[in-house]
């Protein structure tokens with residue numbers, strides 16, 4: 525069965541671009557436009573196998589989103605890849621320490637993103 529990936533980004537352009545790449549690889553894709561929307565989507569899609577999340581978003585940013593879901597039993601083990609324009613070491617450290625499995629800086633090469641997803645999905 526194809527794996528379900530939740531793409532979280534406030535940019536519709538990025539969401540559509542990432543979704544296009546993932547669908548071409550056979551993944552099922554759901555999208556959310558910020559952290560709050562993503563939490564809502566998590567409760568309606570079962571299971572979400574992996575999350576790709578932006579950091580800078582309105583209402584709830586990626587750091588808060590990751591921190592929030594890592595405190596919940598149902599979501600604490602879902603692999604998370606951050607995809608952000610913020611590439612400073614302190615941002616990467618923060619993302620990883622809050623519970624992201626990987627941190628990728630935009631623009632990310634599609635092949636590299638897909639390779640990382642497949643690696644995390646085992």
Ligand SMILES: [Mg+2]
Nearest residue numbers: 534578580581
């Ligand atoms: Mg953003």
